[in-house]
Amino acid sequence: MPEQTQPAPRRKFRWIDFLGLLFLFGLALLPPRTEIHKLLTLLAIGIFQVLESRLIAWLPSRGRIYSVLIKILLATLLLGHTGSVGINSDYWPIYFLPVVTAAVYFGPIATLAWSALTALTYCFYILPAIFISGYEIPSTGYGILGIRVLFLFLAAILINRFAIEIRRQRDRYQEVSETLAESNRQLQRAQAEVRRAERLAALGQLSAGLAHEIRNPLGIIKGSAEMLQQKIGGSHPAVTELSGYISTEVNRLNGLVSRFLDFARPSRLELKSVDIRAVVERALEIARQRYPQMNATLERHFAANLPPILADEQLCEQVFVNLILNAYEAMGAADAASENGNSIPPVAPAKQPAPKITITLAPETKDSLSGISAEIEDSGPGISEEFREQIFNPFVTSKKTGVGLGLSIVAKIIDDHGGSIQVVSRPGHGACFRIFLPSAGANKLETETASK
Ligand SMILES: Nc1ncnc2c1ncn2[C@@H]1O[C@H](COP(=O)(O)OP(=O)(O)OP(=O)(O)O)[C@@H](O)[C@H]1O
Ligand SMILES: [Mg+2]
Numbered sequence: 001m002p003e004q005t006q007p008a009p010r011r012k013f014r015w016i017d018f019l020g021l022l023f024l025f026g027l028a029l030l031p032p033r034t035e036i037h038k039l040l041t042l043l044a045i046g047i048f049q050v051l052e053s054r055l056i057a058w059l060p061s062r063g064r065i066y067s068v069l070i071k072i073l074l075a076t077l078l079l080g081h082t083g084s085v086g087i088n089s090d091y092w093p094i095y096f097l098p099v100v101t102a103a104v105y106f107g108p109i110a111t112l113a114w115s116a117l118t119a120l121t122y123c124f125y126i127l128p129a130i131f132i133s134g135y136e137i138p139s140t141g142y143g144i145l146g147i148r149v150l151f152l153f154l155a156a157i158l159i160n161r162f163a164i165e166i167r168r169q170r171d172r173y174q175e176v177s178e179t180l181a182e183s184n185r186q187l188q189r190a191q192a193e194v195r196r197a198e199r200l201a202a203l204g205q206l207s208a209g210l211a212h213e214i215r216n217p218l219g220i221i222k223g224s225a226e227m228l229q230q231k232i233g234g235s236h237p238a239v240t241e242l243s244g245y246i247s248t249e250v251n252r253l254n255g256l257v258s259r260f261l262d263f264a265r266p267s268r269l270e271l272k273s274v275d276i277r278a279v280v281e282r283a284l285e286i287a288r289q290r291y292p293q294m295n296a297t298l299e300r301h302f303a304a305n306l307p308p309i310l311a312d313e314q315l316c317e318q319v320f321v322n323l324i325l326n327a328y329e330a331m332g333a334a335d336a337a338s339e340n341g342n343s344i345p346p347v348a349p350a351k352q353p354a355p356k357i358t359i360t361l362a363p364e365t366k367d368s369l370s371g372i373s374a375e376i377e378d379s380g381p382g383i384s385e386e387f388r389e390q391i392f393n394p395f396v397t398s399k400k401t402g403v404g405l406g407l408s409i410v411a412k413i414i415d416d417h418g419g420s421i422q423v424v425s426r427p428g429h430g431a432c433f434r435i436f437l438p439s440a441g442a443n444k445l446e447t448e449t450a451s452k
Pocket of ligand 2: 406
């Protein structure tokens with residue numbers, strides 16, 4: 001029998017239960033008053049009404065079936081003790097009890113089935129009337145029986161309709177409350193994220209100031225090393241060697257500080273109409289100069305109808321240079337991957353396919369903003385799922401000589417242009433970075449940039 005899932009019914013005794021008992025008591029006072037079996041059956045009905053919720057709480061799935069069955073049984077018993085023949089008993093409406101119960105607990109089909117069983121049980125009383133008591137039932141009698149049975153069905157269906165509507169409403173409220181709870185959780189996560197971002201912003205400001213201050217002493221150190229080299233380098237070979245180290249390391253530190261400042265400083269975008277294809281070609285050239293030994297296949301899928309985008313050309317170029325360099329490095333250029341990197345364990349190197357970069361440029365509309373999408377895909381080892389979000393944080397790197405600023409700078413530039421970046425990567429497959437840059441919304445961008 002198809003059963004509706006219901007929450008466990010209430011278990012507390014309420015005034016309405018008391019009212020029910022009062023009506024049953026009223027029935028007990030009506031004729032036949034001295035029939036002990038009738039009184040006992042009414043008492044059993046009363047007790048079962050009170051305990052029904054406990055039975056259902058105890059047996060959530062079968063409890064409802066037992067409940068309707070017990071009520072049919074008790075109603076049948078009551079009829080048997082309240083008339084000379086059961087079929088003639090004035091207590092026949094007691095059959096509404098199981099029928100209404102089934103209508104509340106079950107779906108329409110099950111309600112009809114339970115009503116049919118109840119009606120059959122009632123009609124069964126015709127047999128003893130005819131065969132045992134020798135009654136002859138007139139056709140009007142059958143008519144009356146038919147009316148009673150139809151009333152049982154009618155009550156069942158009407159109540160079932162209301163019960164289903166109430167259940168539907170309850171499910172709807174439950175859904176709404178779940179959605180609300182989820183939104184609440186999201187809000188809490190967003191608040192935590194904002195607090196984290198605020199902390200990072202404060203830290204970023206502090207370290208940007210620090211990095212800026214480091215530049216001056218670095219200049220002095222480098223200048224002094226060069227002076228030493230000029231003054232006494234010729235006569236002391238060790239001085240030449242050591243001042244060379246100083247200069248190299250100072251240059252490295254300077255480069256690092258400059259990149260960090262690129263990341264930390266608010267950007268000043270010089271927006272103009274940019275042809276993204278030309279930007280990508282230049283970035284490819286720069287990456288090739290950086291890793292001339294890298295022998296990677298390059299696949300271009302550039303759509304013919306690419307709209308120009310409103311962007312800062314230099315910064316856009318930096319985005320593609322950083323992404324292409326990362327792709328080269330992931331495919332083994334400069335043997336950059338380190339076994340004991342700082343933060344990111346490298347993805348288990350599967351058998352590496354031949355190095356290949358695929359760049360796809362296409363027009364795209366996102367959130368009703370038209371623009372272009374750019375995908376840079378490589379055939380490297382990819383990025384494991386748990387590190388995909390982290391890689392955009394500053395100083396997250398898996399490379400021996402990496403700083404971990406490349407993608408942070410990329411994300412910042414894309415953000416400043418009102419675009420978005422996503423990484424798609426499956427371990428064992430290459431990484432794919434997907435960028436969206438808007439071509440429209442020029443006014444919006446210009447005002448935002450002006451306010452920076
Ligand atoms: N195409 C890629 N394939 C696999 N891993 C990548 C790819 N691009 C980035 N990563 C991972 O993300 C990390 C962060 O990249 P990011 O460019 O920010 O820093 P980096 O390349 O390590 O250092 P740098 O500051 O010199 O760019 C990398 O160290 C690498 O582990
Ligand atoms: Mg990088």
